[in-house]
Amino acid sequence: MSQITREQLEALTREQLTFAKAYNFVIEKLAEHEAWIRLPANGEFLRPGGTISGPAMMALADYTVYAAVLATIGPVELAVTTSLNINFLHKPAPGDLVAKARLIKLGKRLAVGDVPIYAVDDDTMVAHATATYSIPPHREVTP
Amino acid sequence: MSQITREQLEALTREQLTFAKAYNFVIEKLAEHEAWIRLPANGEFLRPGGTISGPAMMALADYTVYAAVLATIGPVELAVTTSLNINFLHKPAPGDLVAKARLIKLGKRLAVGDVPIYAVDDDTMVAHATATYSIPPHREVTP
Amino acid sequence: MSQITREQLEALTREQLTFAKAYNFVIEKLAEHEAWIRLPANGEFLRPGGTISGPAMMALADYTVYAAVLATIGPVELAVTTSLNINFLHKPAPGDLVAKARLIKLGKRLAVGDVPIYAVDDDTMVAHATATYSIPPHREVTP
Amino acid sequence: MSQITREQLEALTREQLTFAKAYNFVIEKLAEHEAWIRLPANGEFLRPGGTISGPAMMALADYTVYAAVLATIGPVELAVTTSLNINFLHKPAPGDLVAKARLIKLGKRLAVGDVPIYAVDDDTMVAHATATYSIPPHREVTP
Numbered sequence: 001m002s003q004i005t006r007e008q009l010e011a012l013t014r015e016q017l018t019f020a021k022a023y024n025f026v027i028e029k030l031a032e033h034e035a036w037i038r039l040p041a042n043g044e045f046l047r048p049g050g051t052i053s054g055p056a057m058m059a060l061a062d063y064t065v066y067a068a069v070l071a072t073i074g075p076v077e078l079a080v081t082t083s084l085n086i087n088f089l090h091k092p093a094p095g096d097l098v099a100k101a102r103l104i105k106l107g108k109r110l111a112v113g114d115v116p117i118y119a120v121d122d123d124t125m126v127a128h129a130t131a132t133y134s135i136p137p138h139r140e141v142t143p
Numbered sequence: 144m145s146q147i148t149r150e151q152l153e154a155l156t157r158e159q160l161t162f163a164k165a166y167n168f169v170i171e172k173l174a175e176h177e178a179w180i181r182l183p184a185n186g187e188f189l190r191p192g193g194t195i196s197g198p199a200m201m202a203l204a205d206y207t208v209y210a211a212v213l214a215t216i217g218p219v220e221l222a223v224t225t226s227l228n229i230n231f232l233h234k235p236a237p238g239d240l241v242a243k244a245r246l247i248k249l250g251k252r253l254a255v256g257d258v259p260i261y262a263v264d265d266d267t268m269v270a271h272a273t274a275t276y277s278i279p280p281h282r283e284v285t286p
Numbered sequence: 287m288s289q290i291t292r293e294q295l296e297a298l299t300r301e302q303l304t305f306a307k308a309y310n311f312v313i314e315k316l317a318e319h320e321a322w323i324r325l326p327a328n329g330e331f332l333r334p335g336g337t338i339s340g341p342a343m344m345a346l347a348d349y350t351v352y353a354a355v356l357a358t359i360g361p362v363e364l365a366v367t368t369s370l371n372i373n374f375l376h377k378p379a380p381g382d383l384v385a386k387a388r389l390i391k392l393g394k395r396l397a398v399g400d401v402p403i404y405a406v407d408d409d410t411m412v413a414h415a416t417a418t419y420s421i422p423p424h425r426e427v428t429p
Numbered sequence: 430m431s432q433i434t435r436e437q438l439e440a441l442t443r444e445q446l447t448f449a450k451a452y453n454f455v456i457e458k459l460a461e462h463e464a465w466i467r468l469p470a471n472g473e474f475l476r477p478g479g480t481i482s483g484p485a486m487m488a489l490a491d492y493t494v495y496a497a498v499l500a501t502i503g504p505v506e507l508a509v510t511t512s513l514n515i516n517f518l519h520k521p522a523p524g525d526l527v528a529k530a531r532l533i534k535l536g537k538r539l540a541v542g543d544v545p546i547y548a549v550d551d552d553t554m555v556a557h558a559t560a561t562y563s564i565p566p567h568r569e570v571t572p
Contacts (some may be wrong), residue, residue, distance in 0.1 A: 017360040019196045022165075053162045054224040055202035062197055076298055081197040082539065083561065085228045085371040085514060087398050104402075105375040109538055110511065110563070112373050114414060116390075124345055128390055128400060130373055130414065132512065134539070225396065226369060226418065228514040230541050230559055232534040247545075247557055248518040251334055253368065255421070255516050257557060259533075271543060271559065272532055273516055277368065277396070305482045308451075339448045340491050340510040345484035346469045371514045 002030035003074040010066060012075060020063045023056065027067065035067035038120065040056055041095050052092050052126075057099075061086060061129035064099040065113030069133050072106060079137045082110070086129040096120040099129075101137040109135055145173035146217040151211060155218060163206045166199060170210065176246040178210035180189075181263065184238050195235050200242075200260055204229060204272035207242040208256030212276050213249070215249060221279045229272040239263040242272075252278055288316035289360040290322055290406065295353060298361060306349045309342065313353065319389040321353035327382050338378050338412075343385075343403055347372060347415035350385040351399030357421050358392060364422045368396070372415040382406040385415075431459035432503040438496060441504060449492045452485065456496065462532040464496035467549065470524050481521050481555075484544070486528075486546055490558035492514060492529040494542030498562050501535060507565045515558040525549040528558075538564055 006027050013020045029036035039052070041059045062081055069079050098120050105112040110132055117127040156163045172179035176270050182195070182203045205224055212222050241263050248255040253275055260270040292313050299306045315322035323415055325338070325346045355365050386404050391398040397417055403413040435456050442449045458465035468481070468489045491510055498508050527549050534541040539561055546556040 017196075031390055051360055053160075054199065054205050054227065055162050058201040058205075058227065059198035062201075066269050080234075081231055083228070083230045083512060084197070084201065085226070085416070087226045087391070087418065088224055089398060091223075105373070112375060112414070128398070128416065130371070130416070132373065190309060226570055228559070230534070230561065232541060248516070255518060255557070268533055271541070273514070273557065273559070275516065303482075305484050335554065339446075340513070341448050341484065341488035342489040344491075344513065348483050348487075366520075367517055369514070369516045370483070371512070373512045374510055377509075 001032060002071040004030065004070045006030060008075055009070060019059060023059055025063055028098060030067060030071040032072050033068060033106065034101065035064050035071050036098055036100045037064040037067055039097045052068060052097060054088060057127045058084065058086055060097065060099045060117060061115045064101040064115055065131040068101040068103050068113050069111050072103060076135065079133045081133045082132045084129060084131040086127055088127050090124050090126050092119045092126040093121065094125055097126065111135060144175060145214040147173065147213045149173060151218055152213060158251055162202060166202055168206055171241060173210060173214040176211060176215050176249065177244065178207050178214050179241055179243045180207040180210055182240045195240060199245050200270045201229055203229065203240065203242045203260060204258045205274055207244040207258055208274040208276060211244040211256050212254050215246060219264050219278065220251045225275045225277045227272060227274040229270055233269050233272050235262045235269040236264065240269065254278060287318060288357040290316065290356045292316060294361055295356060305345060308319045309345055311349055314384060316353060316357040318358050319354060319392065320387065321350050321357050322384055322386045323350040323353060327337065328381055338383060340374060343383065343413045344370065344372055346385045347401045347402060348417055350387040350401055351417040351419060354387040354389050354399050357399050358389060362421065365419045368418045368420045370415060370417040372413055374413050376410050376412050378405045378412040379407065383412065397421060431500040433459065433499045435459060437501060437504055445472060448488060452488055454483060454492055457527060459496060459500040462497060462501050462535065463530065463531045464500050465497055465527055466493040468526045483517060485557045486526065487513065488548060489526065489528045490544045491560055492564060493530040493544055494560040497530040497532050497542050498540050501532060505564065508562045513550050513558060513560040513562045514536055515556055517556050519553050521548045521555040522550065526555065528542050540564060560571045
């Protein structure tokens with residue numbers, strides 16, 4: 001069961017994660033240790049040759065791990081990314097992408113998420129990221 | 144000497160790198176194996192606690208290595224990022240950031256850039272990235 | 287079906303990959319896009335606190351992706367690692383480890399492998415790596 | 430000034446870091462936020478084509494950041510690597526390698542080191558790594 005509702009995450013995103021709001025991320029799934037987020041196709045992010053931009057995929061990966069962390073430990077606003085690694089695998093055809101984050105570590109201080117990103121239309125894995133979040137020592141939970 | 148002028152890179156960015164245009168990146172330096180790009184402070188990218196967002200820094204790192212590649216081999220539109228790794232080091236105070244990319248490898252097929260990112264005001268290194276670009280086998284140079 | 291037999295990979299390892307030979311890696315599985323390699327428990331690699339050393343796990347991850355590449359395209363001796371990223375997740379209890387590599391990209395020039403590493407005894411994921419190999423343009427296959 | 434002497438680090442390595450002992454690492458420099466470690470040329474680590482093996486360079490990078498952490502905060506045995514990223518840049522000619530680690534972050538909980546690796550003979554940067562260490566909350570210092 002997710003420790004944060006879709007509505008809570010949407011409100012938090014609207015108020016505080018302005019970059020995520022700009023990308024129009026759609027929350028597809030929130031569960032313990034897991035989150036799926038969709039990036040709607042959007043001309044704004046196209047690169048030469050029509051590929052969705054790397055930066056859009058990096059933002060998607062980062063946000064999806066953030067969502068998985070919050071889904072697991074509740075709305076900890078001060079969780080921050082400490083590192084992110086991404087491999088771009090295949091040039092996606094135009095269309096929506098979906099990132100599927102799974103937490104492979106959830107310690108007292110660090111959480112690590114594994115995040116394959118797929119093209120929604122043909123299910124190709126177009127990128128693969130891992131991201132580490134630092135979790136504040138005293139978790140201040142916003143109701 | 145740079146193989147691409149500031150004006151050429153600005154035109155390329157305006158026409159084709161819409162994500163970079165959205166960030167209002169400012170070209171500070173273009174030289175062989177090197178590029179400096181400034182990210183102007185911008186409320187849109189703030190996270191809870193006032194930190195410039197990780198995704199904005201990732202986009203900055205990616206674009207700065209792209210600029211360094213083009214400054215070295217000329218305007219190769221089809222150079223694409225194959226991987227990027229970033230460590231977030233210190234929460235920047237509000238203010239502009241500048242990324243300083245240096246190519247540490249420029250092979251026939253791959254270029255690797257090392258990119259520390261600094262807060263302009265106090266010169267703190269706030270993040271450090273490395274990014275790899277794939278260079279197309281037959282470089283089609285746009286005049 | 288694997289494009290290299292266990293005996294071929296063992297011979298190649300014995301003759302040319304002296305580091306892998308030193309770790310006594312055991313080939314558990316070779317298949318298209320996939321390889322499983324076991325690292326036998328070995329006092330030589332213990333760190334303070336009894337954890338298997340990070341470097342041993344990095345060598346294991348690297349070798350396992352190499353095995354997956356060879357299992358897929360045949361015995362290409364000149365495939366070389368271009369980058370590797372690893373996250374250490376949980377301190378393994380003493381005992382064997384097994385790395386399970388899956389190729390998530392196999393292009394003409396680059397192959398990318400995703401490699402979770404597990405403790406054999408309790409199936410905990412103790413580390414997670416991704417590694418990129420460069421594949422030579424003219425594949426010279428050794429019979 | 431280093432918070433650990435060369436003799437202390439050598440003793441610690443001999444007793445507890447058996448992998449580092451096997452590589453015959455030579456301590457070249459220990460200073461605040463900095464360490465230089467040399468990897469003597471050694472046939473054991475050669476790959477097909479004569480390149481020093483990737484795993485040997487990864488072990489070197491990891492150990493050099495560890496040395497830089499200990500040089501800065503004293504002999505904290507329980508500092509452990511949480512992640513490492515490496516790019517292999519140029520195939521080194523046979524000969525010694527030297528890694529030059531500099532800590533780009535030293536927080537209460539995490540330290541991040543930047544580690545270019547050079548061929549000693551011709552000063553080429555042959556690889557570049559970053560490694561993150563977790564520092565235990567209660568530092569138990571061994572005299």
